Amino acid sequence: xxxxxxxALRSVFTAGMAIVVAIxxxxxxxxxLAAEAPTTHVNLPAGLSCLLVGRHLLxxxxxxxxxxxxxxxxxxxxxxxxxxxxxxxxxIAVVLIVGALIGALAPLYQAPAELG
Numbered sequence: 766x767x768x769x770x771x772x773a774l775r776s777v778f779t780a781g782m783a784i785v786v787a788i789x790x791x792x793x794x795x796x797x798l799a800a801e802a803p804t805t806h807v808n809l810p811a812g813l814s815c816l817l818v819g820r821h822l823l824x825x826x827x828x829x830x831x832x833x834x835x836x837x838x839x840x841x842x843x844x845x846x847x848x849x850x851x852x853x854x855x856x857i858a859v860v861l862i863v864g865a866l867i868g869a870l871a872p873l874y875q876a877p878a879e880l881g
Contacts, residue, residue, distance in 0.1 A: 769837070769844045769845045769848045770838070770844065770848075772837075772848040772849070772851070772852050773834045773837035773838050773844060773847070773848040773851060774834070774838070775852070776830055776831075776833065776834035776837070776848065776851035776852050776854070776855045777831060777834035777835060777838070777851075779827075779830070779855040779859065780827040780828070780830040780831035780834060780851075780854075780855050780858065781827075781831065783826070783827035783830075783855065783858050783859055783862055784824050784827050784828070784831070786862055786866075787823045787824040787826060787827065787862050787865075788824045790823060790862065790865060790866055790869065791820055791821070791823045791824060794866065794869040794870055795816075795817065795820045795823070795869055798813075798817065798869045798870075799817055799820075802817070810868070812868065813868045813869070816865055816868065816869070823862070823865060826858045826861050826862060827854075827855065827858035827859075827862070829854045829858075830851050830852075830853075830854030830855035830857075830858050831851075833847050833848075833850050833851035833854055834847075834848070834851035834855070836851075837851055
């Protein structure tokens with residue numbers, strides 16, 4: 766197995782796990798944040814407010830990396846380019862999902878303004 770095949774397989778598995786994590790995040794942390802945010806009296810960042818509105822789209826973020834990885838496995842002549850693009854897509858997806866997780870949980874641990 767050469768490097769590009771390994772990279773394409775790694776991208777497919779990473780995208781698959783990112784989809785699972787995004788679904789779990791969408792069903793656990795995001796509803797809790799949506800319920801707790803109005804009662805915490807903490808101003809949510811604009812990106813987090815936008816994420817709450819479009820949280821149903823969170824599991825779709827890793828799909829381009831998954832499709833590019835599968836295309837790299839199927840199209841042998843284009844494998845180096847598609848595998849590299851799939852790896853970049855998966856990296857962006859993982860960064861966005863981890864950022865969403867941190868952003869979703871961070872306001873729950875902030876002290877309200879009246880406490881100091």
